Amino acid sequence: MTEMLASARQQRILEALREREQVRVTSLASELGVSEMTVRRDLNALAARGALVKVHGGATLDAAPTSSEPGFTHKLALEAAEKLAIAQAAVKLVKPGMSIALNSGTTTYALAAQCTDIKDLTVVTNSPRIAEIFYAAANPSQNIILTGGIRTISDALVGPLALTALDQLHVDLLFLGVHGMTAEDGFTTPNMLEAQTNQAFIRASARQIILADHTKWAVTGLCQIVPLSQVDALITGNRIDEEAKVILRQSLDTLILA
Amino acid sequence: MTEMLASARQQRILEALREREQVRVTSLASELGVSEMTVRRDLNALAARGALVKVHGGATLDAAPTSSEPGFTHKLALEAAEKLAIAQAAVKLVKPGMSIALNSGTTTYALAAQCTDIKDLTVVTNSPRIAEIFYAAANPSQNIILTGGIRTISDALVGPLALTALDQLHVDLLFLGVHGMTAEDGFTTPNMLEAQTNQAFIRASARQIILADHTKWAVTGLCQIVPLSQVDALITGNRIDEEAKVILRQSLDTLILA
């Protein structure tokens, strides 16, 4: 078997991981024809980029939910069906001529993809990736505003520039993706700068709608964005706990199950 | 085998890359009948234009394909050799620890590709595409600031948000790509909003360096950005008119011919 470039080998590790959900160091070593040490080094390199999560004996795509933030592209695959259902429920609230805001996140990304055909839409976002969706669609009646700032690993522009930009803007409707929600801690995110930016999003919007799939329930990130009761609506999947439904209905005006 | 022009050889490298997904320096050297050193130089040239990504042992197509704007990539091919030479002359002025600004343009794009390995660099840009270069390189010692705003067709973020952001920032060195330059009208651009943004770039910088290939001479865009004499230096190709060289040397402190 001909030698293989290191980058190609790492690509094959990712492919194997997508097929099998988890891989072992020993089996990868024999399959790829390299030593275990080399496999370990590849896994380290991939883990450093957030492409996978190392576990004892190998690696997996699934991440420890509370602390670490896996890469954006791989989060997309997680709960994709539910995210899509949430996005389809959310897009019904968006009417031609409105101005909306989308923060950075995989669920808001899914929503953005559904919004490209809506006429006379003004969109404010702090996600270059979401902006790119609208740029590529090139709908001339749409107005896309990117906030500026410094980009975090999860593709959010944050920092003083983002805050200044958002303080100058006002939108009808905000769709906010979050990383966790509990009765006590409200909506949370693991990144302090993102929390600050998301608070600016809330101040800049007349109505706020949280988008969160059911895995976000009972998860607490480092920073609170806002308590449950301070937003107007939440859209989530119907696989969420019954107990959670009760609590959310008490705290929020509107709970939409997609 | 008959001798082959350098450009034709690079074309064949790209073809091989498209067929095989990845190529190896050693195999390319024997297939093309040239030394490995020459293959490396070709790969460097192609990587500088973003046509491929170098990896240890060879090269591969960009793993994360970003949706590309046809107009932009086409422009990138024009005068590519001269743009690359200009970028290489410009990158010599960039030292670790500096803060620089890059406006949107194909020449500044080429420069950005050369800057990803410079340590402790702070980069301010209004081009999502240039920001993407640095995001992809993921150099942890670099700080990338995107100004925000509304995107023009030429990939520049402009408007009030961009202006507000730039007025808050100050950089050591600005590299400014322009669309035209003449003795009478100075440096110009066809887009009024971009002209306004570029003026903000100039205000935000201690030193200004214009990047312009020789085809920009004697071209006047709709809006003046700044007169010739108001910037510190110009880097252009040596194919520019002798007459232009004389005028530029009179108007500018520094004229660099790449």
Add this chain to the structure above:
DNA sequence: ACAATTTCGATCATATTCTATCGGAAAGCA
């Protein structure tokens, strides 16, 4: 809790690859 087994990471040695030069050949120019 303890021991056996497996896995991990640090370190060294080796092999390959990369970069920075230098010098020569070929091509362009006066």
Add this chain to the structure above:
DNA sequence: TGCTTTCCGATAGAATATGATCGAAATTGT
């Protein structure tokens, strides 16, 4: 012809990738 410029190959030293080894750490079974 003489000069400059560009392209190419060669070489050496630096950087990187890989594999082997061994003690440390984690997992498992009892």
